[in-house]
Amino acid sequence: MINVTKKFGSVVAVDHVTLNVNHGEFFTILGPSGCGKTTTLRVIAGLETPDSGRIFFDDEDVTDYPPYMRESGMVFQNYALWPHMNVYENVAFGLKIRKVSKDEIKRRVKEILELVKLEGLEDRYPHQLSGGQQQRVALARALIIQPKVLLLDEPLSNLDAKLRVEMREELKMLQRKLKITTIYVTHDQEEAMVISDRMAIMNEGRILQIATPREIYMKPRNLFVASFMGKSTIIYGKVVNKLRKYVEVECKNFRIKGVTPYEDLKVNVGDKVACIFRPEFFKLKEESDEVNSFDGIVESFSFIGSIQEVYLRVGSARFIFEVDSSFNLNIGSKLRIYIPYEKTVVLPV
Amino acid sequence: MSIKFKLIRLLKRLLPHFDPFIIFQSAVSLFFFIFLLILPLSSIVLRAFLYKGSFSLYWFQSILTNKYFLSLSPKGGKLFEIYGDTLYVWGLDYGIILNSLIIALTVATLCSILGIVTAYIMAKYEFPGKTVLRIGLNIPMLATPFVNAYVLSKLFHPKRGIINVLLYDILHILPYRVDVNGFAGIILAQTLSYFPIVYLNVLSSIISIDPSLEEQAENLGAKGFTLFRKIILPLSLPGIMAGFTVTFIFSMEDLGAPIGFIGYSGNPLAKKVMSYYIFQSFSEALRGQISPETATLSIILLILSLSGFMLIKKYVSLRTYATISKGSRWSSKVKKPRRIGLLLILAFIIPLVIFASLPQVGVFILAFTDWVTSGIFPSKLTFEYVNQLLTPSVRTAMFNSLTYSILAVLIAVFIGSNASYVVSRVKSSIANILDILSTIPISIPGIVLAVGFFLFFTSYFRGTVLDPLVDPSILLILAYSIRRLPFAARSIFAGLQQVHISLEEAAMNLGANRLHTFIRIVLPLISINIFGGAILTFVYSMSEVSTSVTLGSLRGDRGPITFYISQVVYGSVVVGAVSVGAALCVLLILLQVIAISISNYLLKQRFSIFGM
Numbered sequence: 001m002i003n004v005t006k007k008f009g010s011v012v013a014v015d016h017v018t019l020n021v022n023h024g025e026f027f028t029i030l031g032p033s034g035c036g037k038t039t040t041l042r043v044i045a046g047l048e049t050p051d052s053g054r055i056f057f058d059d060e061d062v063t064d065y066p067p068y069m070r071e072s073g074m075v076f077q078n079y080a081l082w083p084h085m086n087v088y089e090n091v092a093f094g095l096k097i098r099k100v101s102k103d104e105i106k107r108r109v110k111e112i113l114e115l116v117k118l119e120g121l122e123d124r125y126p127h128q129l130s131g132g133q134q135q136r137v138a139l140a141r142a143l144i145i146q147p148k149v150l151l152l153d154e155p156l157s158n159l160d161a162k163l164r165v166e167m168r169e170e171l172k173m174l175q176r177k178l179k180i181t182t183i184y185v186t187h188d189q190e191e192a193m194v195i196s197d198r199m200a201i202m203n204e205g206r207i208l209q210i211a212t213p214r215e216i217y218m219k220p221r222n223l224f225v226a227s228f229m230g231k232s233t234i235i236y237g238k239v240v241n242k243l244r245k246y247v248e249v250e251c252k253n254f255r256i257k258g259v260t261p262y263e264d265l266k267v268n269v270g271d272k273v274a275c276i277f278r279p280e281f282f283k284l285k286e287e288s289d290e291v292n293s294f295d296g297i298v299e300s301f302s303f304i305g306s307i308q309e310v311y312l313r314v315g316s317a318r319f320i321f322e323v324d325s326s327f328n329l330n331i332g333s334k335l336r337i338y339i340p341y342e343k344t345v346v347l348p349v
Numbered sequence: 350m351s352i353k354f355k356l357i358r359l360l361k362r363l364l365p366h367f368d369p370f371i372i373f374q375s376a377v378s379l380f381f382f383i384f385l386l387i388l389p390l391s392s393i394v395l396r397a398f399l400y401k402g403s404f405s406l407y408w409f410q411s412i413l414t415n416k417y418f419l420s421l422s423p424k425g426g427k428l429f430e431i432y433g434d435t436l437y438v439w440g441l442d443y444g445i446i447l448n449s450l451i452i453a454l455t456v457a458t459l460c461s462i463l464g465i466v467t468a469y470i471m472a473k474y475e476f477p478g479k480t481v482l483r484i485g486l487n488i489p490m491l492a493t494p495f496v497n498a499y500v501l502s503k504l505f506h507p508k509r510g511i512i513n514v515l516l517y518d519i520l521h522i523l524p525y526r527v528d529v530n531g532f533a534g535i536i537l538a539q540t541l542s543y544f545p546i547v548y549l550n551v552l553s554s555i556i557s558i559d560p561s562l563e564e565q566a567e568n569l570g571a572k573g574f575t576l577f578r579k580i581i582l583p584l585s586l587p588g589i590m591a592g593f594t595v596t597f598i599f600s601m602e603d604l605g606a607p608i609g610f611i612g613y614s615g616n617p618l619a620k621k622v623m624s625y626y627i628f629q630s631f632s633e634a635l636r637g638q639i640s641p642e643t644a645t646l647s648i649i650l651l652i653l654s655l656s657g658f659m660l661i662k663k664y665v666s667l668r669t670y671a672t673i674s675k676g677s678r679w680s681s682k683v684k685k686p687r688r689i690g691l692l693l694i695l696a697f698i699i700p701l702v703i704f705a706s707l708p709q710v711g712v713f714i715l716a717f718t719d720w721v722t723s724g725i726f727p728s729k730l731t732f733e734y735v736n737q738l739l740t741p742s743v744r745t746a747m748f749n750s751l752t753y754s755i756l757a758v759l760i761a762v763f764i765g766s767n768a769s770y771v772v773s774r775v776k777s778s779i780a781n782i783l784d785i786l787s788t789i790p791i792s793i794p795g796i797v798l799a800v801g802f803f804l805f806f807t808s809y810f811r812g813t814v815l816d817p818l819v820d821p822s823i824l825l826i827l828a829y830s831i832r833r834l835p836f837a838a839r840s841i842f843a844g845l846q847q848v849h850i851s852l853e854e855a856a857m858n859l860g861a862n863r864l865h866t867f868i869r870i871v872l873p874l875i876s877i878n879i880f881g882g883a884i885l886t887f888v889y890s891m892s893e894v895s896t897s898v899t900l901g902s903l904r905g906d907r908g909p910i911t912f913y914i915s916q917v918v919y920g921s922v923v924v925g926a927v928s929v930g931a932a933l934c935v936l937l938i939l940l941q942v943i944a945i946s947i948s949n950y951l952l953k954q955r956f957s958i959f960g961m
Binding site: 045046047067070093097098145 | 851858
């Protein structure tokens with residue numbers, strides 16, 4: 001999709017969005033609620049008409065196609081199963097519309113229900129199914145038409161936590177097996193990272209970064225992406241020195257060395273910047289070091305399992321970092337932590 | 350970009366929801382409203398504003414300066430005057446325009462007072478016999494056209510009326526015989542049959558007030574009348590407004606009460622209202638023309654009732670209605686009154702229910718006894734009148750009514766589903782217009798619509814099947830369908846509100862176009878609402894009065910039952926014929942009870958904004 005904009009009244013829901021999803025890819029649009037990700041999906045499905053921009057499926061411009069000509073298969077957040085039809089009728093609907101022969105419909109419905117592990121439930125009505133089963137019916141109904149692209153609108157958000165993780169894995173396996181191009185919309189960053197080949201981070205109608213989950217986590221392009229993806233400590237400052245390998249940033253209480261993640265994100269001496277530290281890159285350190293070391297007092301800590309999460313008060317700033325779960329912590333005790341400059345991301349503000 | 354795409358894009362820009370099916374639905378609905386509402390009403394405007402071939406206010410001037418139409422000092426009538434042993438309560442004649450207005454305002458005020466008090470009692474208090482009284486409060490609303498007013502005028506006859514005989518001659522409670530007739534009679538008949546409309550509207554408003562709002566006020570020290578005045582009254586204002594306005598409009602367009610009173614007592618004062626004047630001019634219409642005075646008066650009546658509608662538009666639109674009609678989410682707080690309170694409540698509500706049900710009770714007595722000829726009291730049971738329902742002329746009327754109503758239902762449901770679908774699914778000015786058009790027929794006096802139909806179809810369709818002078822059947826069907834459309838549209842709209850839009854989107858996403866989606870997904874899901882709405886449309890078509898007795902009078906063998914009843918009540922020379930009319934009303938009552946029960950059961954809807 002190229003340069004798509006969609007407004008609702010004066011609200012710009014989708015703001016000049018350009019996306020390119022590859023064949024067979026699991027692509028996720030991630031963003032907080034109200035960021036325009038669902039609208040983007042609906043524009044792709046043809047359920048909303050964009051104000052400007054074009055949408056292509058392969059080389060075919062589908063922008064002016066009504067939804068029923070797009071050959072996209074969508075799974076709605078509330079599943080949108082038709083309450084007056086049973087599982088079989090729900091799943092067979094797309095084929096009936098396409099005037100597929102009765103025998104073939106029978107065969108394909110059977111096949112797809114086996115695929116989503118719903119065999120034997122053909123005669124049930126939606127209200128007789130559990131949430132997870134309803135979700136599978138919705139998936140089967142979308143898959144059976146062999147859509148050019150599978151569109152998933154927060155399909156797991158109505159399931160309980162345990163089921164959500166199970167379905168997530170299943171969905172991923174199914175997608176790999178069918179090699180179907182998939183666009184997945186969610187606000188859950190953990191879900192997005194686990195499931196996607198590539199992802200787009202969206203906020204206030206704009207795409208902020210498109211990359212693999214790893215790259216987005218390690219090398220966020222912007223402050224929103226950095227703070228939305230995972231936990232981090234953010235310290236603001238001013239660039240005082242710029243070298244080939246790193247930049248030096250002067251903050252209120254300390255001086256920080258860090259790197260800018262992308263060539264095109266240039267910072268100059270005097271620019272205001274933000275330094276981002278991921279909690280797992282901190283190391284505990286005894287001896288003194290001039291830069292990227294911080295002395296502080298343990299404010300609180302919580303035991304997560306494999307690690308402990310510690311909040312360290314350093315002057316007016318509060319750092320979050322992780323230590324091994326065997327480490328003995330006490331509230332109020334002094335600690336010194338260190339982070340290498342390669343792991344410190346400096347972003348223009 | 351190909352030319353085709355350019356064209357589509359252009360269309361999309363002009364119509365943001367470009368979709369052939371939606372356009373078809375909007376076009377069909379708009380055509381229906383333009384052809385059956387806007388053009389006929391415009392024909393009246395044309396007739397009223399044309400004088401000697403050019404635009405002029407001549408007719409308005411001539412009417413408004415004519416003492417017959419408008420007089421600032423009374424020119425006849427009796428208001429609380431005593432002659433001999435009789436107290437005459439008739440009302441004063443200020444010319445037919447003011448008469449109608451005064452009657453309508455009085456009726457709306459009386460209905461509001463009775464309705465609000467009744468609603469408050471029923472919503473807030475628990476007392477023995479409440480269920481019976483609740484059902485009883487629905488009785489006055491059962492339509493028994495003409496005969497109800499006939500019964501009242503028979504009951505209040507100064508010499509032979511049961512009420513006077515009982516209270517003056519036998520029990521000596523009243524110091525005088527009371528003769529309620531003329532305008533006072535109309536007010537009495539209308540108030541008794543319309544106050545439950547206000548009651549139901551206000552009840553549904555009170556019940557949907559979040560009890561915590563009340564509790565908060567009580568917590569802050571408000572109680573009793575202060576609580577009622579400061580919290581309950583303002584919050585139930587939508588129901589009161591809607592009830593007041595609807596009773597006002599119903600009163601102005603009503604023909605049943607004037608004709609019923611004239612029918613029994615022959616008092617000419619009851620003739621001096623706008624609806625009756627317009628009705629009467631249809632006897633000239635047989636000769637092919639309707640006078641400019643009638644057209645002008647119709648416009649005045651239309652303006653009065655439309656301004657009432659504009660006042661409450663936001664409460665009665667489809668979009669608002671659907672949220673109100675769901676009824677209450679809370680269970681409202683109900684109190685047990687203390688002994689004195691209980692006595693007061695019962696002393697108010699029991700006589701009210703009994704008195705308001707008298708017309709309906711009287712209808713049964715007329716139908717099954719010899720009351721019509723026996724004098725003061727009925728003397729024996731008889732099935733003579735019920736048997737007369739089988740005579741050819743009555744059978745023809747019943748056949749006509751059934752045919753018209755069934756066909757009208759089909760049209761109303763078809764247009765109602767299309768218009769409601771556009772209103773519920775599209776955000777555009779067309780949807781807003783359709784919303785108004787689907788509700789506005791409630792406020793258009795049937796008698797005005799009849800004039801419009803007559804003028805429009807005799808002028809532009811002369812000699813065709815649509816010419817009422819050739820055959821009024823088709824026009825009656827169309828008139829029923831548009832007058833009762835709001836019942837169908839509201840019920841269907843409420844159903845559409847329950848169908849989540851994603852159910853349709855899922856179908857379209859899987860390759861079904863709008864038409865397929867509408868037929869395979871939407872219609873099955875709202876079938877119950879369609880059926881419920883159809884039933885209501887049917888019974889209110891069967892009991893339709895205004896166009897039935899006007900357009901229906903243009904050809905005797907095409908008249909529906911309400912026309913037949915009006916004939917026997919108004920001027921039948923056949924002794925006892927009124928009782929045949931009453932027997933027909935009994936049939937109508939049965940039909941209404943069955944239909945409304947089914948509809949309420951299906952729609953699981955306890956209240957509706959018009960109390961119907």
